[in-house]
Amino acid sequence: MGASFRKYLVAGLLVWLPLAITIWVLAQVLDVVNGVFGSMLAALALIVPASLRDGLLELRHVPGLGLVILVGSLLVTGVFVANIFGQWLLTQWDRLMSHIPIVKSIYSSVKQVSDTLFSSSGNAFREAVLVQYPRAGSWTIAFVTGTPSGEVACHLEDEHVSIYVPTTPNPTSGFFLIVPRTDIKPLQMTVDEALKYIISMGTVAPMPHGAQPCAAAADAVNRNQPG
Structure with a gap:
């Protein structure tokens, strides 16, 4: 009886554990995105007219809105930097960041790593x-x-x-x-x-x-x- 109980318990655990961990990880990511989105809205509320402030802050309570805006922003940015003018602006931005003390060390290191890992022409993590x-x-x-x-x-x-x-x-x-x-x-x-x-x-x-x-x-x- 005890062996069968343990067998069924483990079988059920193997079914639900991957799903539970997946949901937990996605929830953590969503919390981080919503936190960043809320901070951006709070900063934006400081510069908009008072009549728009309350409505702007209410957007923080819309579930998943921060994630939707993040994905949309990434897509728009990707489309923008895919043309010549976008590439030129990106070059100027990189040049500006590389001349700011302290920031240049962090930004340059992260950019080199991300370019290496995610570049379609690179060899990192391809084999x-x-x-x-x-x-x-x-x-x-x-x-x-x-x-x-x-x-x-x-x-x-x-x-x-x-x-x-x-x-x-x-x-x-x-x-x-x-x-x-x-x-x-x-x-x-x-x-x-x-x-x-x-x-x-x-x-x-x-x-x-x-x-x-x-x-x-x-x-x-x-x-x-x-x-």
């Missing part, structure tokens, strides 16, 4: 690989983020790659490593599949790509070896 970490014989999944450059590249022999080794179950923290290209094994799985594999601590294995995934993986390793 999942296997690497021996934290010791030889112990393997983990990592993501290729690019190749070493500048002074770092001058001190390295042969070809190296920059990789990010995420932690589990929270992949937003991890370790940055520079390793020889010959020490990594490319994987056929996508980045999304690799993230699911990491977050689940190996319990959610991605479906094999192709009829003979091991043969495909061996071909990928051979292509990865220097000529």
Whole structure:
């Protein structure tokens, strides 16, 4: 009786836990967006006529309005900077921010990281690989983020790659490593599949790509070896 009760309890937990966590995360994001939206409305209320102030502040109580405005603002901004004039204004804005003390350090660092991660022409987080970490014989999944450059590249022999080794179950923290290209094994799985594999601590294995995934993986390793 006790074993059956525990079995059904765990089965029900596995059904509702992912949904509960998803709702909780979305609620936290929505609270942050609404908080920022409310602060912007409060600041705007200080400069508008008194007759409009009450109506403006009432907008804070409209559910989801802050999220709708945020998404709309992102879309409008994206359309605007996609043309030549928008690109010119964006360049002038970046130049202005790069001349403000303290602000320039934070803004430049965040912009470099975001440009690297989200650029469609970049290579960051476009490939999942296997690497021996934290010791030889112990393997983990990592993501290729690019190749070493500048002074770092001058001190390295042969070809190296920059990789990010995420932690589990929270992949937003991890370790940055520079390793020889010959020490990594490319994987056929996508980045999304690799993230699911990491977050689940190996319990959610991605479906094999192709009829003979091991043969495909061996071909990928051979292509990865220097000529």
